Amino acid sequence: MASLDLLDFAAAIADGDIAVIDLTHTLAPDFPTIVMPPELGQCAPFRMEEISRYDERGPAWYWNNLSMGEHTGTHFDAPIHWMSGKDLPNNSVDTIPASAFIATACVIDISTESAANPDYELTVADIEAWETRHGRIPPRNWVLLRTDWSKRAGRDYVNMGDDGQHTPGPCPEAVRWLVKERDVHGFGTETIGTDAGQANHFNPPYPAHYYMHGHGRYGLQCLTNLDLLPPTGAVVFAAPLKIRKGSGSPLRVLALVPRS
Amino acid sequence: MTEPLKRPKRKDPLKKTREPLLPLKTRSRTALGLTAAAAEGRFALQVCANCGKVMYPPRDACPRCLSPRIPFQDVANGGALLAETTIRTSIDVYFRERMPWRVGVVKLDCGPSIVTHLHGDAREGERVKMEFKLDRSGQAVAIALPEKDTPNMADDPEWRELTCNPKFRRILVTDGRNAVGQAMAKALSDAQASIVFVGIADPWKPFPGEEALRKIGRVEIVPLDVTDSVSVDDIAGEIGGRVDIVINTAEHVRAGGIVERKGLTVAREEMDIRYFGLMRLAQAFGPMLRARGADGVNSAAAFVNLLSIHALMNLPAYGAFSATEAACLSASQSLRAELRPGGVKVVNMFFGPLETEWYQTMPPPKVTPAALANATVDALRRGLEDVFVGDIAEDIRARLAVNPKAVERELGS
């Protein structure tokens, strides 16, 4: 039975009955990275160094060497990334079970609120209101926060003031509630960081990282095209690179949705 | 009377670009003592340690007492212009296309007669002041200037050929995000650069001084990230043919030694911004600079590096940074040789701590960004190659000349 379903599934993708939505930004040097205070270590931006291009360095081939951080561009956060998850079992990208890389997703839309207030915080009330319309969030689902922030570019995307970034994210109670009450798989955002831009001032600071990773859950950041996903039912493929003791990696995030 | 320089017209795109030629570059080893003096803007001749005779041309025994102890020393540079001639034809290919060209013989107050280039306002029978300058081959030549400054002096063609005056030239300041880059943009605009391109990386990140930078006259902000090869190549492709002077203001200053500062990510950033950044700029802009070294009034003239004095001797409190600066210094020496066929100078500005945030804990005397910018403009105007800015840099340079090992110990204590 399962094998027939899989073949049907593959045919449905090939025929376009299942649409494959790319939730990934192109890895390019100009994509913003998280900026730490200058005294601290920084995440490397994405860089390409051409090895050869059908030239005297390599006559018939073109290829590049890459450099980047684990948290550059569209990327996956593993529990080992945060202090609160450092001692959990199977907490790095190479030890997370492969089955964890495929999961369904709920998409919560706060794009209107975020447009009006870049520091908008997702609340428990917002989630409950969403559930009223779309049903209870099933266990082990990704919760993806649609803010349409991916439609911004450059300075507007980062929205850095002289007191830090101003981008939307979850309030501490919302994250705790999603973990405790809904057993979520992980949290995904369009912004740099699963947390709000001003989250270092929250209690606890960076609650999405703190609670998600502290409970062995995952993060996805710098997603795009969330506006093309249904509120429920998308199947997300998000498999990070298998890096030894890796805390995360840039990756290709794909969402499968029925074509209609 | 020097004719004021006319702002150059737009280049005729159908005309062949004049290729750079160089004057004779061979010199005896002893004569390179003049090259060392000219690089720093000093007027030095050999003075016999035994009998005091001042001699020229450079040689290996005193012509009065035959002593071999004849070191180079700074000497008084006044003299009288005895005779002048205007050369109208020459078999030398470099000078042939720069005719007419005045030379003369000056009797120096300190003794010798010196065959010399002449500034247009140096007149026969009058007093002059002499300088040694680096010509397009990177070797020292003498030029006689009028004793007192004259109007539009810097516009004299023989003088301009020996210097890298920013006036009417187009200049790229590679990083305008920091105070030095911003001060540099202002100083160059004041020095009548015809355009100052200012590179900004990570445009999504705001930076202090941005508003004032955008208001400076003739400044054009361009995207440029010296850590990104694609960015550097792209901007070089766009503006490279219109850049006459590159001033690399990209900086990365962090305290910490080789052992003491844990991990390599900061060191990699350091090397990427400073050393590989220099290499990217050299590869992207070097060939075009070299090709345009003789391209009229706004010919390609210089590539300027801003280097810590600790490139010359490591300061362990900033040990990793010093090593990176040393790498940049060595690279600049290669760059100097590689750009020379174009007659383009590589200028190294050396300085100690700056009055900027990353040197915050270092005690004064420190160099302000404005002082560094002004010293750079001055170095370009005077055609210098090795410039020491501020008391700390001068002090370390003087101590290195006496006993480098002592400096190593003293900086490391």
Next chain:
Amino acid sequence: MADGFRKSYDGVAVAVPVTVPYRRYSINSAHWWIGRAVHEVVTRAGLTPSDIDGLSLSSFTVGPDTAIGLTQHLGLSPRWLDHIPLGGASGVVALRRAARAVQCGDADFIVCVAADTNHVDSFRNMLTTFSRFAQDAVYPYGSGGPNAGFALITRHYMNRYGATREDFGKICVAQRANSLHFPFALMKKPLSLEEYLSARPISDPIHLYDCVMPCAGAEAFLVCREDAARSLDLAAVHILGTIERHNAFPDDPIQFRGGWAMDIDELYAVAGITPEDVDFLQTYDDYPVICMMQIEDLGFCRKGEGAEFIRAHTLTADGSFPHNVSGGQLSVGQAGAAGGYLGLVEALRQLTGATLGAKVPEARVGLVSGFGMITYDRGLASGAVLLAEADR
């Protein structure tokens, strides 16, 4: 100075003046030109090559060889050998050396030769390896040769002593007149003062006709004992006296006098004559200002009065002061080091009745002057020789 210690040149004969016809450019090597000159001397002297036991060579383009390389090249086995790299002073100095060697029996038959080829890049190549001071302190200043240096000397001399371009022009015009019947002269057309003055400027105040034309050529002569010359039936010339001085007056800020000024009284004293006894003067004429300096420093007038002297005399071979009577380098051409022999070889022709062009009437005593090697800002080498016809 005149301490009476200098020996005479009794018993020495100078003979067989040879010029190998000049060519503007030559694809032959300097060795070829040297061989032609030596061959001509040997033939005309009635000797064979094995008779030649002394060789003096001056050449800028014989590199990488020097005189020693020419011994094997030409098949000579001399017991006396000299290489004299003194440019325009080569002839006078070669004669001084060879005369003493023959006089004290170190050699019997010395061929003195100066020769240079001229390829299209010879001049440029020679300049860049001419001297260390020129490399370090002259060529970077643009002239690409000695013109600027001599322009400065000329300019200073004009400012200091009031000489005019017309004065220099008179020298050049007279030399051209002298050269018109000289078969080896490369300049064929007469030169007027008008043409001289209006010629193209090279390096102010030097104009086209102030400059020699580099070319290929060779000059040579034989030095032997008087009795040997007689037995070979060679017309010979005697040496009355010689002087030589290098790097004279080093503290003069710019050159306005040469080494002759230091020793000229001694020259006349040893020769036992005065300037009035000189029938013709052959100066080294790289530029007319140097001719004027030699006229002063060789005692024909006081320092600074050269222009006045020129104005008061006619300089053609038949004039009141015959000067550079075959035309000098300015009209014949400068075949490198052979330019330092040109005046001397012509003097030998005049004094042995073997003239080819203009003739100085009743020439009995000639003064030949050499000058050269402007390695920085002044000519370093100088010399002079008083020659007399043999039956004096």
